[in-house]
Structures are given as structure tokens and as C-alpha cells.
Amino acid sequence: MVQKYYESDADPRTLEDKTVAVIGYGSQGRGQALNLRDSGCRVVIGLRPGGSWQKASEDGFEVYSVAEAVKRADVIQILLPDENQGAIYRAEISPNIRENACLMFSHGFNIHYGQIVPPPTVDVVMVAPKGPGHMVRRTYEEGKGVPALIAVHQDATGGAHAIALAYARGIGATRAVVLETTFAEETETDLFGEQAVLCGGVTSLIKAGFETLVDAGYAPEMAYLEVLHEMKLIVDLIYEGGFTQMRDSISNTAQYGDLTRGPRVIGPETYMAMQEILEEIQNGKFAKEWMLENMVNRPVFNALTRAGEEHLIEQVGAEIRGFMPQFRK
Numbered sequence: 271m272v273q274k275y276y277e278s279d280a281d282p283r284t285l286e287d288k289t290v291a292v293i294g295y296g297s298q299g300r301g302q303a304l305n306l307r308d309s310g311c312r313v314v315i316g317l318r319p320g321g322s323w324q325k326a327s328e329d330g331f332e333v334y335s336v337a338e339a340v341k342r343a344d345v346i347q348i349l350l351p352d353e354n355q356g357a358i359y360r361a362e363i364s365p366n367i368r369e370n371a372c373l374m375f376s377h378g379f380n381i382h383y384g385q386i387v388p389p390p391t392v393d394v395v396m397v398a399p400k401g402p403g404h405m406v407r408r409t410y411e412e413g414k415g416v417p418a419l420i421a422v423h424q425d426a427t428g429g430a431h432a433i434a435l436a437y438a439r440g441i442g443a444t445r446a447v448v449l450e451t452t453f454a455e456e457t458e459t460d461l462f463g464e465q466a467v468l469c470g471g472v473t474s475l476i477k478a479g480f481e482t483l484v485d486a487g488y489a490p491e492m493a494y495l496e497v498l499h500e501m502k503l504i505v506d507l508i509y510e511g512g513f514t515q516m517r518d519s520i521s522n523t524a525q526y527g528d529l530t531r532g533p534r535v536i537g538p539e540t541y542m543a544m545q546e547i548l549e550e551i552q553n554g555k556f557a558k559e560w561m562l563e564n565m566v567n568r569p570v571f572n573a574l575t576r577a578g579e580e581h582l583i584e585q586v587g588a589e590i591r592g593f594m595p596q597f598r599k
């Protein structure tokens with residue numbers, strides 16, 4: 271079984287005399303930095319001039335250039351976009367990092383795929399909350415926490431694991447649970463999850479259902495409500511009580527259709543595609559493709575994003591949500 275840690279396993283004194291530099295102040299940067307500060311840690315922020323800099327200053331943080339923040343820090347949590355981390359590391363972090371500092375990540379991508387190769391004199395760890403930054407912040411404010419993964423890639427000081435655990439406690443994760451993993455396992459499962467199931471899988475499933483109904487002559491509004499709007503209601507039931515509780519809540523007719531037709535929708539072809547997708551993650555093909563895509567200013571990313579935004583389901587959805595008070599901003 272995987273090793274689990276709770277509040278009493280982490281020693282907050284580990285960070286007592288240390289300065290944490292949070293590099294980046296987006297989704298994760300803001301949530302983690304605010305929680306750490308409220309837990310009594312000394313936090314500075316590293317950024318370039320711009321919107322995030324403004325926001326971090328307004329939140330009362332000392333903000334420095336990335337290089338300056340790194341010079342001041344014992345723990346450096348890199349919360350920049352994954353695709354930019356390698357270049358920023360080489361230009362601003364690597365020349366300024368102290369011996370025996372702790373380099374930290376919330377996703378293993380750059381270490382696992384060799385985009386960042388730290389010197390042997392520093393600790394390299396991961397503390398990866400399993401939720402978006404605003405949830406990391408909100409649950410902390412409610413006295414709870416978002417679960418997190420920790421991993422040690424390199425232990426130069428002998429204290430890498432204790433720092434990761436103390437940091438996880440500082441952001442509130444030990445109030446939920448902290449699981450021990452490796453950079454390889456976190457990176458590969460995270461990429462597979464978002465590609466095959468959570469983001470890629472779900473949107474493609476909804477799109478296929480929507481197009482099938484609309485092509486057969488049903489009203490797009492009906493199709494939208496049936497395959498997209500209701501998705502959340504079903505997922506909430508699965509989230510709260512697994513497949514069994516969801517099946518207890520739906521009609522017997524729905525349950526029979528689910529059990530007998532579901533495996534026809536996700537059949538052998540899908541299992542084979544998932545296997546291929548996983549192999550491309552494991553052998554670095556996906557990582558290489560995404561790095562090269564960024565080097566040529568993302569033509570595929572931009573074209574596919576635009577096509578997605580222009581799909582009929584998005585037009586219909588915007589219109590329908592406009593009538594529903596819960597979606598009015």
C-alpha cells in the first residue's frame with residue numbers, strides 16, 4: 271500500500287528558519303503562498319513584471335525578480351507553466367540557487383523528462399496538491415485541506431523528505447492526506463488522467479454524444495442538456511459514493527442501459543487507444559511533441575483550441591446557461 275501522512279507526521283519547525291520563494295503567482299502560486307503565510311512561514315514571491323506581480327503585491331507579499339527571489343530562498347517552489355520552466359530555470363534559477371537549497375515542484379514533468387537537471391548539491395522534491403489553486407486556498411480557509419502527493423527525487427541534505435512534508439502541512443494538505451509517490455509515477459499518471467479520462471476523454475465523449483443526437487435530427491438544446499448539463503449531476507454522485515451509489519440513485523432503466531450499453535461505447539478500440547496514449551507518455555513522445563509545439567508558437571494547440579470554441583455545443587451551451595440563474599455572473 272502507498273505510504274500516507276497526516277498532520278502529526280509533519281514537523282512545522284522544519285520550515286521555521288527558512289525562506290520559501292514561490293516562483294509564479296497563478297493558480298497554484300497564489301493558493302500555496304497565501305496558505306504558507308497563514309501557517310507562519312516566511313514567503314517571498316518571484317515573478318516578471320505584469321499582472322501576477324501586481325496581484326502578489328496587493329496581497330501583501332514581497333515580490334522580486336525570479337533571480338532575486340531565488341537568491342534569498344532556502345526552499346524554491348517552482349509554480350510556473352510547465353512548458354516555460356526549463357528556460358526560466360536555466361536563465362534565472364540555476365545561476366542563483368544556494369548550495370543545500372530545496373528545489374520544489376507541483377508536477378514532475380520537467381524533472382522526469384530531463385528539461386531541468388539540478389546540481390547534486392540541492393534537494394529536489396515534489397509537493398503536488400490534487401486540486402486547482404483556488405480550492406487549495408478555499409479549503410484551507412475552511413479549516414480543511416486538499417490532498418497532496420509528495421516525492422523526493424534527490425536528497426542532498428538528508429532533510430528533503432522532512433521539508434516536503436512540512437511544506438505539505440503548511441499548505442494544509444496534511445489536514446486531508448498526503449501520499450508518497452515518485453516523480454515518474456506522478457507525471458505519468460497525471461498526464462494519462464488528463465489526456466485519456468478527465469479532460470480529453472470526457473470532452474470527446476460529450477462531443478460524440480452531442481453530435482450523434484444532433485445528426486439524427488434532435489434539437490441541439492435537448493442534446494446539450496442530456497449529454498453535457500447532466501454530466502455534472504452524475505459525476506457528483508460518483509464522486510460522493512462511487513459507481514454503486516450513482517446506480518442506486520438512477521432509475522432501473524437507466525442502470526440497465528448503463529451496464530449493457532456502456533461497454534459498447536468504450537470498447538476494445540478505446541482500450542487500445544488508451545494503451546498507446548500511455549506508451550507515448552512513458553517513452554517521452556508526448557513530452558517531446560509538446561516541447562516542440564511550444565518552440566514553434568503552438569500552431570496545433572491554437573488551431574484545435576479555436577475549433578473547439580467554434581463548435582455548435584459551445585454556442586448552444588452559452589445560450590442555455592444564459593437562461594439559468596445559477597450560471598449568471
Ligand code: NDP
Nearest residue numbers: 294295296297298317318320321322349350351376377402
Ligand atoms: P498558471 O499558469 O496559473 O500561473 C503561472 C504563473 O507563472 C503566473 O503567475 C505567471 O505570471 C508566471 N510566469 C509565467 N511566465 C513567467 C516568466 N517568464 N517569469 C516569471 N513568471 C512567469 O500556472 P499553474 O498554477 O496552473 O501551474 C503551476 C504549476 O503547478 C505547474 O507545474 C502545474 O503543472 C502545477 N499544477 C497545477 C494545478 C492547477 O490546478 N492549475 C494542479 C496541480 C499542479 P504572469 O502573470 O506574469 O504571466
Ligand code: MG
Nearest residue numbers: 377460461464
Ligand atoms: Mg496536469
Ligand code: MG
Nearest residue numbers: 495496500524
Ligand atoms: Mg435522462
